[in-house]
Amino acid sequence: MIENCETLEQIANLARVSRSTASRVINSSPYVSLRARKQVLKVIHRTDYQPHQAVRTLVARRTNTIGLIIPQPVPRLFTDPFFPQLAQGISEVCHRRGYYLMLTLMATHADRDSLYRRMLHSGQLDGILVASAVLDDPIIPCLQASHHPCVLVGRNPTYPDIPWVDVDNVTGARRMTEYLISLGHRRIATITGSLNTVPGQDRLEGYRQALAQAEIAIDDTLITEGDFTEESGFYTMKRLMRLEPTAVFAASDLMAIGAIKALKQAGRSVPDDVSVAGYDDIPAAVRMEPQLTTVQQVVFDLGRMAAEKLIMLLDDPDASAYPLLPTTHLVVRGSTRTADRWPKPES
Amino acid sequence: MIENCETLEQIANLARVSRSTASRVINSSPYVSLRARKQVLKVIHRTDYQPHQAVRTLVARRTNTIGLIIPQPVPRLFTDPFFPQLAQGISEVCHRRGYYLMLTLMATHADRDSLYRRMLHSGQLDGILVASAVLDDPIIPCLQASHHPCVLVGRNPTYPDIPWVDVDNVTGARRMTEYLISLGHRRIATITGSLNTVPGQDRLEGYRQALAQAEIAIDDTLITEGDFTEESGFYTMKRLMRLEPTAVFAASDLMAIGAIKALKQAGRSVPDDVSVAGYDDIPAAVRMEPQLTTVQQVVFDLGRMAAEKLIMLLDDPDASAYPLLPTTHLVVRGSTRTADRWPKPES
DNA sequence: CTATCATTCGTGAACGCTCCCAATATATTC
DNA sequence: GAATATATTGGGAGCGTTCACGAATGATAG
Known part of the structure; x- marks a missing residue:
């Protein structure tokens, strides 16, 4: 061949x-x-x-190849372009730095173990990038046992010592909440993501920080837990409506979309009665009416940083391991507006 | 390492x-x-x-690795889950058949040539999968020159002799059109995709076949060219409306979404006044009101077939090279309905 | 002119596997 | 029981690099 x-x-x-x-x-x-x-x-x-790459590998004991492992069948894989963008960023850096990129998606975890072994022990990879692992993914112990340098995409508090990169969910959520405050909102509800996930927790933390900073008392009844899905946004919003927030920060665009549907169904106008903001900037965010104000994460940069960091680690295993956080961007669209109006917004 | x-x-x-x-x-x-x-x-x-994989490669002259090349920055990469699904299918087969998968995305084509050389001449790959190449992509001649077995994902009429797999756009479009006919529609317009692309042409062909089969005269004024984007669907529909079709088959979901917006803006109801069908089954298709009737392509299967076919070719270079077409599925949702009503649908 | 040193170059070993070939063990036939 | 065929096995070569080492060259100093 x-x-x-x-x-x-x-x-x-x-x-x-x-x-x-x-x-x-x-x-x-x-x-x-x-x-x-x-x-x-x-x-x-x-x-x-x-x-001849194989020979160089044999003799020089390095393959110039890094592995990208996506350990779980991430549902998100199919609804937002996170993965292609990440891969794009990683791929770009690989080309520039003379590395090859090996991909492992894990559709079924049927024979996960044999797969892990195959990837880790075949001597094919100099280092490994793990994307979107769940917190207790068994690949992480495997990885450590194999002594491969690795970088996690997505912070994993279970293994604080493993180098990682992540989008800065806290700051993104804080900025969005600050923005809502700057519009004059004071009664801001949030629909959180699953609170057993790191992004779920971090986005809630950002919301809290912004309120604290603005010296707005945090009303726990305005904090409700969703699970990132549209349905959870819909049903959570239904309950939340009674509390009459003037703005809602949903920790995902899907939940924001669900929330807007619930509001519309109840005859409320977005943004005139209630402002709604999302997170992720999925493609659908521009396609709705009103278009969604949201937080864009430059996943492309995240991929680049992950790859750069891993390659840095390969060249120098003792390289400093501080995490990298690409900045997030506020994308202001039509679903939010100022709240500087009469107390009761019945026009 | x-x-x-x-x-x-x-x-x-x-x-x-x-x-x-x-x-x-x-x-x-x-x-x-x-x-x-x-x-x-x-x-x-x-x-x-x-x-040790590198040594086996060295001696046995095969790497057990196939390459997946996505040659152009496909805009579609970021709006529909085509790529993740494809990769998932390919990855699954690779695992099952003991192959490794090397990924090459081409964000910029700045140093495309050096990249191609690097992938093709490094002796890293037994065979290559090329996804979504434009018709005259320079990688295809390179590929042939390098004598790598390869399979194209997406038919490429410029190189009819290269093995390929594709989704069956003709049949998918034909089925959808047949379905609209079965609902009683006779004045069926279509908004085509870009007609300089193969899927654009094929989906139009399917539309034509269905009408011909049902002995409905083809009215060329009802055939208008879009370019797969939402905007093109919107503006094309505006022009199309004067011709009062009772149903519209858009060759992409995005165009269908644009068309529905145009219709709503003009005060027409979907599906009561006009039925609209799309193609692709993107995530947004279920998230709209009404939900979109569309054609689902099992891209996952497409990936599987592509990988299976390539591996077959690797094991036996003379293996039969007939193309594989995973079947498409009609997904009937709310945007279409029967037309068995009064001639003038002004309720 | 010789001794010393820095620079540049070439030889041989090694990497861990597969393949070829020859050797051995076992079974079969007469 | 010898001769032959068959089923297993082991040893050596070789794949195309990198690396360690030592040799050669030229420059500089004494």
């Missing part, structure tokens, strides 16, 4: 140098005369030579 | 056989006694041995 005919030996012969010298040129060793280097580079260019 | 300490030699010693015999066991050669096989398997299991 391998087409690569030219060998280093042949290159060396053509350039009238030894294998070693040719190798040194390829690996940019400083101990090569200018003349020899030029010779070799010319021949390489002319013959379109590519070193 | 490589952890894999056990070597075949060690396994052989532990099992009191030679390297060769151990190798034969691993590669399921028939020329091994039951006793020896048992011995070796026991040791392998006990030591959790994994053969």
Whole structure:
């Protein structure tokens, strides 16, 4: 199956140098005369030579390949473009840094163990990126046992010592809540994501911070737990309506969409009666009426950072391990407006 | 970076056989006694041995790795879950068949050529899957020159001889149109996708076939070209409305959504005045009011077939190369209804 | 002119596996 | 019981690199 005919030996012969010298040129060793280097580079260019990756791996004990593992069948995989964007970012960095990217999606966890073993022990990977693992995913202990450098995409408090990158959910949620406050809202409800997930917790934390900062008393009845889905947004909003918040911060766009449906069904107008904000900026957010004010996470950057960080770790295992957080962006659209109006918004 | 300490030699010693015999066991050669096989398997299991992939590649001249290349920054990548589903299907087959999957996304085509070379000439890949290439993508000639077995995901009439798999756009569109006919519609308009794309053409062809089959004269004024986007659906529908079709088949859900917006804006009811059907079954299709009748493509199956076909080709380069088409499913929801009513639907 | 040193280069070993070939053990036939 | 066929097995070569080492070259100092 391998087409690569030219060998280093042949290159060396053509350039009238030894294998070693040719190798040194390829690996940019400083101990090569200018003349020899030029010779070799010319021949390489002319013959379109590519070193045989498998052999380099064998000898140099590094594969120049990193693995991207998506351990669970993430439902989110199919409703928001998180994964393609992440992969895009990772892929870009891999190209730029001369790495290959191996992908492992885990549709069924039937033979998960054999799969993990296959990925980890085949000697195919220099390092590993794990995306969206649930907190107690069994791959993480496996990973540590295998001594592969790795970076988690998504903070995992169960393993605080593993390097990670994440979107800054706290700040994103805080900014959004601050924005709602700046519009004059004081009675701001939130529909949280599942509180047994890190993003769920973090987005709630951001909401709390913003209220505290603005010295608005936190009313626990205005905090209700959803599970990121549209249905949960719908039903939670129905209950929340009685409390007459003037604004609602939903921790996902899907829940925001559900909440808006509930409000409309009850004859309330968004944003005139109630402002609603979401989180994620899924494609549907622009496609609805009104368009959704939301928080955009630059997942592309997240992927880039994850890959950069892992490669940094490969080059220097002791590299500093502080986490990286790409910034989030507020996307203000039609579903929110000022609250500087009469107390009872019955026009 | 490589952890894999056990070597075949060690396994052989532990099992009191030679390297060769151990190798034969691993590669399921028939020329091994039951006793020896048992011995070796026991040791392998006990030591959790994994053969070193790079060496196998070096010697056996196959990598057990296939590449998935997504050559262009496909905008669709970020709005519909095509890519994750495809990858999921491919990944599943790879695991089952003992292959690794290498991913290459092409965000920018800045240094496309060097990237192609790197993927094709590094000897890393046994075969290649190309997804969603535009018709004249330069990777296809490169691919042929590199003599890699490959399978295109998406038919490419420019290269009819390259094996491919695709969703059956013609049949999907035909079925949907037949369904509209079965509801009693006779004046059925279509908003096509870009007609310089294969899916655009194929979906139009399916529409035509259904009408021809039902002996409904094809009225070319009812065929208008969009470009798969929501905006194009919106504006095309505005023009189309004057012609008073009772049903519209849009070649993408996005266009159907745009069309519905145009109709609503003009005070027409969907489905009471006009039935609208889409294509793709994107997540937003269930999230609208009314929910969209559409065609679901089992992209997951498409990925599976693509991988299966490629692996088949790797095992036997002369394997029959007939294309595989996963079936499409009609998803009937609220945006369509019977037309068996009074001629003028002004209630 | 010789000794010392830095620079540059080339040889040989090794990586861990598969494949080829020859050798051995076992079964079968006459 | 010898001769032959068959089923197993083991040893050696080789895959294309990198790396450690030592040799060669040239420059500089004494």
